[in-house]
Structure formats: C-alpha cells, structure tokens
Amino acid sequence: MALRHAVLAALLEGEASGYQLAKRFDVAVANFWSATSQQLYRELERLEQEGLVQARVVEQLRRPNKRMFTLTASGRDELRAFTRQPARTTAIRDDLLVKLQAIDSGDHSAVRAAVSTRLEQARDKLAQYDRLRDDLLAGRDEDEYLRDAERVGPYLTLMAGQLYEQLNIHWCTTVLEALAQRSATSRAANPTPR
Amino acid sequence: MALRHAVLAALLEGEASGYQLAKRFDVAVANFWSATSQQLYRELERLEQEGLVQARVVEQLRRPNKRMFTLTASGRDELRAFTRQPARTTAIRDDLLVKLQAIDSGDHSAVRAAVSTRLEQARDKLAQYDRLRDDLLAGRDEDEYLRDAERVGPYLTLMAGQLYEQLNIHWCTTVLEALAQRSATSRAANPTPR
DNA sequence: TCACACATGTAACACGTTACATGATTTG
DNA sequence: CAAATCATGTAACGTGTTACATGTGTGA
Structure with a gap:
C-alpha cells in the first residue's frame, strides 16, 4: 500500500485534479514512483472515502467539471506516520536486464538496439531533470538551497533521479562497448545457440 | 508478462527446483528481477503446461519429492523471441524515495535512519556482488572474460547490480550529509509542519 | 529444544495494466 | 482536417503479496 503514500506526497506540491496528478507523476514524481491515471483515479476515490484527501x-464552461484534491489534516498525519514505518527493500524489475541476461541465447543485435534506446531515453530524462533542477534552485546554489529552502525532499529525490540516469548512461555505454568488442573478435558475431 | 521470461532466463543457468530457483532469484537474479517463491511455483506450473519448461x-528419501525444471526447445525459442521485442521502460517504485519526498512534513530522524539502513544494505549487497564477480571471472581479467566466456549476459547484469549499489552508497551518503548540514543551521532541527 | 534449511503448495486479496468509452477545445 | 490536450471514468484481466498449511532433517 505505497501508492497511496506516493499520492499523498505528490499532493504536498499543492491541490490537483486526477488529470493534473497524472501529469505530475509523469514528470516530477517519476523519479521515485510511477502510476497510470487509472490507478490514480481509483486511489483518489479511496483516499477521499477515508478522509485523507478532500475534493x-x-x-x-465547455469542459467537463473537474475535482480538485487537497490533503486533509489526517492525510498529513498518515504521511507522517508512513515516514516512521520501516522502508521495505525495493523490488528491482527491469525488462532490459532480463534481455541482457539472456543475450547469449537471444538476438544479439536486437538487444544491442534495446540498450541504445535506453541510452537515448536516459539522456532525454537527464536533460529534463537538469531543467527541473534549475527551476527548483531558482538561481541559488546547492548549499544555499539546502540551508534555506522550505522543502528539501523534492530536491533530494530529483538528485536520485539524476544520478540514476547518469548511471544508465554510463552502464549502457559500457555494455555497448563490451558487446562491440566481443563481436569484433574471432567468435562468431551472433552464434546460434546449440 | 515478464516474470515468465525472467524465469526462463534464470533456467539458462541450468536445471532447478522451485525452491532452488527461489534461491537463485534471491542472489544472482536479484540484480534484475525479484519474485517470491509463490510467484515462481505458479509461473513454473504455467510454463510447464505451455511446454516451455519440462519437469x-x-x-x-526422508524429504518430499522435488520437481526439477529444465528449459525446452520452445522455451529457448520463446526467450529468443522475447529479446527481439521492444523493451518497455522500467517503472521505478521506491518506498524510501517517497519518504524522502515527504521528509519536510514527516519525521526527520526516522527518514534519516531509513537512509542509513539503505546505505548498509547497499554495502552488503555490493560485497556479495563482488564475490559473485570473482566467482564468474575465475581468475581471468575482464577483457579476457568478455572475449572468451560462453556467456556474457550474467556478467553484464551483475555489473549493473554493482553500479546500482555503488550509486545507492553515493546517494545515501550525500543525502545524510545534506540533512546533517540542514539540522546544524539555525533552522529548527525538525520543525513540526503547520 | 529451538530455529533454520529443505520442499511444495492453496487461497484470498491488493495492486497494476490494457482496452474501451465520451466529448469539447486547442494547435499544427 | 487531424492530432493532441483536457477531463473522467468503467471493466476485465494479469501480476504480486500475504497468510496459511505441512512435515522432516540438521546444527547450535
């Protein structure tokens, strides 16, 4: 039951409709949680019934009505209680890594292409995060920001996102080099497994 | 439907029982996929019915019978086909990052403790991965290994795991420093939110 | 003797994904 | 004129988690 807490945390940024929350999850929240809009609507429904958010x-005019959601006092309490609970270890699940694990009996060039795609995505995301960081800092330098800002949470999670994409870039590059080196040697470029 | 492919990829390491597979998922496969034993038993059941694995x-004597599973030819085909499919982008979901996002209206010291715990876990995992790497290399150096080894997949995913844990160590350390700096200044150490 | 490793499974529930449905407005 | 954006939702299905159930052997 952590989606609920991710939603509550996202609402710390301020009131939002389901649709706007979905956007928020696509950009700023994507560093630490992902959810589809369908999940969000369902969860907001429940949170409202439990009194953790208010709509x-x-x-x-000329648009369907929207319901704007805000954290209630008990929503804030719930979030605070959540920060006290022991964090459970994160489950890593990465499609691309499964492909890499199977590369030796899989399609070599398809996997290489998939790694290249990931590399590009990582570059795009990193650029996006860099822009977000500039917005957050608003001219201040990091030390200044960490001392004076109202909230440091969003900055620290953003930092995690940046580091993660940098890692992706580094790793993808290394993997592509390793694979290129391997096909360049005397081994068959993409031997069919027995 | 990616658990099935993670299972098939794990069986590339050789025949295993459900129980042994669960162990494998706890150590070597943990870099790229996680699953409980219950999921594994359920998935193996299906894979057998579809003829992708054989039991x-x-x-x-004196122990319940066990069923040892092996990849079939069509299991290998399926895995190969999987490597050709476009990889979908990974969904990041990290409890600890949600806590961090909410730290400014949460329990400051509890979140700091959670980050410390993660730091220790990352160190342990990294040490474990370093040992796995030594086993894989078996005395060869990296270039030699990448050229000559039968399979490079397990090495490349392991590398991802190592880099990931190094990232965790770096990030946790930085976050702890930033938080320490913040409580040391004139701001209240852990102000109760309005 | 107590906990842990071995070994497999069922059942119930919670969470996540995909497809479908609707319909006006803005932008290219 | 087509596509994207705004705005919300239902339904069906697939995946993941938790609790329970069972029983022996081994080592501290």
Missing part, C-alpha cells in the same frame, strides 16, 4: 468540484 | 520428479 472540491470546479465547474467549467 | 522431472526426483524422489528423495
């Missing part, structure tokens, strides 16, 4: 309907 | 019953 107000905003009527709009 | 043979090994009778044991």
